Amino acid sequence: MDFQENTMQSELRDLTRKFAQKEILPLVEQDEHDERFRPEIIRKLGELGLTGIPVPEEYGGAGLGYQEYIATIEELAAVSVSYAISVAVTGLPQVILNLFGNEAQKKKYIPKLAQGEAIGAFGLSEASSGSDAGSMRTTARREGDSYILNGTKLWITQGDIAETLIVMARTGGPGPKGVSAFIVEKGMPGFSCGKREKKMGCSISHTMELIFQNVRVPAANLIGSEGDGFKVAMTALDSGRVTIGASALGVARGALEVAIRHAREREQFGKPIAEFQGVSFMLADMAVALDAARLLVQRAAWLKDNGLPFSTQAAMAKLFATDMAMKVTTDAVQVLGGSGYTQDFPAERYMREAKVLQIVEGTNQIQRLILGRSLTS
Ligand SMILES: Cc1cc2nc3c(=O)[nH]c(=O)nc-3n(C[C@H](O)[C@H](O)[C@H](O)COP(=O)(O)OP(=O)(O)OC[C@H]3O[C@@H](n4cnc5c(N)ncnc54)[C@H](O)[C@@H]3O)c2cc1C
Structure with a gap:
């Protein structure tokens, strides 16, 4: 496993970041308030090749791996967990059909999903x-x-x-x-x-x-x-948990960036609050937790890309990364003080978004159940 991103991962990360900053960020607060989903965002992501990253090229995908896929999901989640989840959920039918579908099913359904022409x-x-x-x-x-x-x-x-x-x-x-x-x-x-x-x-x-x-x-x-349905669903969720882990990285990173910016700018007692150890230690702990979660998510993606068993590691990554995101986003609100509790800053949105990641695709109690069983069986 390489600790440095390869060229393709970096390019996809940059491409997604630029798209998210330009096309999603200006609308996200208002659209969250209005509960408005924009299907055209998914179509545009598809045109950029970002909705079918781990799917073979013969079915319209990019033919890459989860290591590339998680970079894109993280960048989307750093701006909007809603759109990160939309892309990840559109990926689930693709994963399922690619693994379990027959040729006719693959040809009929995967290309439109992989190219953002259909939502899954x-x-x-x-x-x-x-x-x-x-x-x-x-x-x-x-x-x-x-x-x-x-x-x-x-x-x-x-x-x-x-x-x-x-x-x-x-x-x-x-x-x-x-x-x-x-x-x-x-x-x-x-x-x-x-x-x-x-x-x-x-x-x-x-x-x-x-x-x-x-x-x-x-x-x-x-x-x-x-009778194959449960196996199909559980296999899809193994992969899905890697993308939920990546969403957790994104939302936590977004919150940490807001907290760092605020800590540098906000002054109390005549100096930036970043200069108080109570604040800078909090930022340090947030950064360490984020990096530790990143390693777990990357390991699960690497195992999957290399055709090795990854269910246990995906459960670990999902569990740790989403618990980390909940803590980091909560601490980001704390670093912002009263401002953190207002909708003038995105910290409180990140905190609300992080919560769902501990629940979907198997709650974190269920991840512990899976891990406990794998340790003791
Ligand atoms: C925003 C959102 C989007 C979703 N999207 C989808 C989707 O696209 N497709 C889909 O199929 N589902 C989706 N879900 C459903 C989600 O997967 C379930 O909510 C989740 O699996 C938990 O099920 P539950 O809500 O019935 O909770 P319950 O199973 O009732 O659990 C309640 C509590 O009990 C705990 N618990 C339950 N059993 C055990 C146990 N054996 N040991 C210890 N603790 C336990 C749980 O961890 C939880 O804390 C979504 C949910 C949300 C909130």
């Missing part, structure tokens, strides 16, 4: 099955050349905007083994969206209830075989 979503959670995803109730009943989907999904990121959704539903008996994965297209009769969640942060991002009422999905849209 991942439908696993339900009202009664979050952490215990294997107990889901949505069903898929075989009928001739189709499956008939019935049920309701909850908290699905951009489920209303997405053109291509991967939806997990029960085709067999109880528990994870009875779950299958399907490609669902926007506009399929019987598929609609219910309420949009009002959230404490990441309000640009739509978080949706999905309703399936006798939705006829072609049998050709089954991914793998019946």
Whole structure:
């Protein structure tokens, strides 16, 4: 593993940073307030080749790895976690189809997602099955050349905007083994969206209830075989956790930069507050924690890129990086004092955005569960 970024990683980082500063930053506070998602941002990111980084070129991707992908996700999250998550979630159907899809499915669905012409979503959670995803109730009943989907999904990121959704539903008996994965297209009769969640942060991002009422999905849209769905979902989440870790790096770095700037500029007792050890030690601890998290996220990406087992390391990276982001963003608010608690500065937004990263793609308690099991089994 190289501790220095390669040319491609640096170029992607610079490209994303410039785009985010120019196209997202000027709008982000107002759009968070208005809960307004701009699909054109994803289209433009696609034109720059940033929505399908780890996907093979033959399916319209950049043919690069997660080490490049995390640089882009971090830069987006440093400006807006909503758009970082949007790109990461659009990546999930690509990862799934690339690993488990047949040739026809790959050719039909991946290129548009990889090029930002379509938005993706991942439908696993339900009202009664979050952490215990294997107990889901949505069903898929075989009928001739189709499956008939019935049920309701909850908290699905951009489920209303997405053109291509991967939806997990029960085709067999109880528990994870009875779950299958399907490609669902926007506009399929019987598929609609219910309420949009009002959230404490990441309000640009739509978080949706999905309703399936006798939705006829072609049998050709089954991914793998019946009963593969839970494995498909968990494999996707392993990769997803690396991007959530990268989002945590971005939001924490954004907060640290705001805190450093403020510490240099704000004067109390006749000097910049950065000169008080109580403040500069806080900044030092934030920087160390951020770098430690970066190493864990980079290691998970490196293992994945090199075809080595990475589930445990992805869980470690997600857990540590998102807990770090929560602490660093909270400390950034503290460094800004009263200003930190106001919406005149982005520190409080970063703090609200960091919180969701401890919850999505498996809560941090679930990461500890995975790690505890891997240590003791
Ligand atoms: C903004 C947002 C976007 C989301 N996007 C998506 C999406 O795109 N697709 C999707 O499928 N889902 C999505 N989710 C859902 C998310 O994955 C779930 O919220 C998460 O998995 C937790 O499930 P839950 O909310 O039901 O909490 P619960 O499972 O009810 O957990 C409640 C609390 O109990 C703890 N807990 C539960 N079980 C255990 C255990 N065995 N040991 C210790 N502690 C435990 C949890 O850690 C948590 O603290 C999203 C959620 C949010 C908030």
